[in-house]
Amino acid sequence: MSTPLLDIRNASRRFGGLLAVDDFSGFVRRGERVGLIGPNGAGKTTLFNLITGFTPLSSGTVRFDDAEVSHLKAYEIARLGVARTFQNLRVMPNLSVFDNVSIGALGALGHSPLTALLGRRKQADEISRRSWQAIERAGLQNQAGELAANLSYGKRKYLEIARALALSPRLLILDEPAAGLNDTETAALAQFIRKLSEEGLTLLLVEHDMAFVMSLCERVMVMASGRKIADGTPQEISRDPVVLEAYLGSAEEAA
């Protein structure tokens, strides 16, 4: 069996006195759909930030496609093929949907003022082709010219994913994709994400909606207080007593 696409080994991140991620090891195989769950403050988003180079690791390593990426900058990791979406939607409100998506294609293909000055069509055509492809995959064709600020909340979610797709990623990291969506929208989103996975994209997602994770993911990692406390199929996870205590215990408190 080949090495995993994403391989996290003993990753830790300390913020002052707080150990936000504590000796986390885990992996994502090529083509897999992996969920990351855990109570609020478990360190899930911090872990995403460590993988994508937003936050430097305090110790440990992250390997992507057999190359160490621990010390690379965020944009370098993105160019290797790791795209992400954000927990609090981060679309660019003053840009059109198309322009938003073109940022992803631009990041993948590189950007130089010279190509703009000389008016080179070749690269521009390629950016436009990739952007349209991503827009069509996300079903935003009819809103392409619209300002992102005018999109509904649900559509902005798709816009973020489309922008990530324009990067032509090999690993797509989704931070709470279903947050704030109603049941119908969540079901549609699950179907969309499943389709992306079937088209060959490897997925890692954080989500609070348990039904969403359990139905969508092939494997689930559970985090609590910065540590990984379980790793297995949704069936195994839902029967794991450690998980029930850590996860459902806090869910009751929240309720």
Place this chain on the structure above:
Amino acid sequence: MRRALPTIIILLAVLVVLPAILSAVGGGYWFRVTTTIGVFTILTMSANLVSGTTGLLSLGHAGFYGIGAYTAALLATQLHWPFYLTLPAAGVVTAFFGIMLALPTMRLIGIYFAVATLGLGEIIHLTLLNWVGFTRGPMGISAIPGISLDGLFTASDIVNFYAVAIAALLTAFVLGRLAHSYYGNALRAVREDDQCAASMGLDVVRLKIQSFAFACFFAGLAGALWAHTTGYISPGDFRFSESILILAMIVVGGLGSLPGAVIGTIILLGLPEVLRPIGDYRMIVVGVVMFLSILFLPRGLLSETSVLHTLRRQFGLAWNNTKHVGWRL
């Protein structure tokens, strides 16, 4: 080309119609006013690339304008370089200074960057003022040769007008190409959300430096044109208040819009001239126009982003970042 017609109209308007009108209304004085407006359009269009498109609030643009002016003036008076060499040299030297001075500030975010550029502008102004041996200090540099070419044309108001007009058109062409391309989208992404831009594979620091370098190049060009067309420069021309004036022109015209930058310049420089008959009251009118335009057109005349939105982001960035205040690591 689908844009051929507007381009031809603009070229005709600036190079044929405008000088014809200026000659008709009496020539000399109005040519000089238009030349000044032309130099400032180059300044505002270039500052707009940094502050409007890339979203880096620069408060030191007049300083770079000054570096260009002094470079051209010193090369022309000390080394007797002709204007067609001092002009590009001023641009290149200013861009070089821009990159050198900007490197340490490029990781600063939001309002911290703005304050750092304010400091840069002041450093440049004070250097011009106090390095008397090199810049002649407050006496300024006089007798800067005008724009002339042996056997073809000699310095005159009309030659100055055409030199500035052609330079402004070229600036508009280059900056338009940069801003209205996918490269421009990359710069806008830096303005809208630099972290998100980085997560999409954009090298944010490099983009900031590039846009700063381009802006400084054209500010230097504007400085050189100013030096050659007026024949006399002094540090007073490149004070902080000029930076603010440039910014005010961009804001009135609309942040991020190239035609907006031009229109803002025409309004804020043209209005005082048109209103000259009412004497000193005219500056009050200019102030009122600025005030009202911010009040009723917070997005400016033609903007793609509102001043308030940009400012809020700039200030917001400053107090969001608790660990390393003011820096993006």
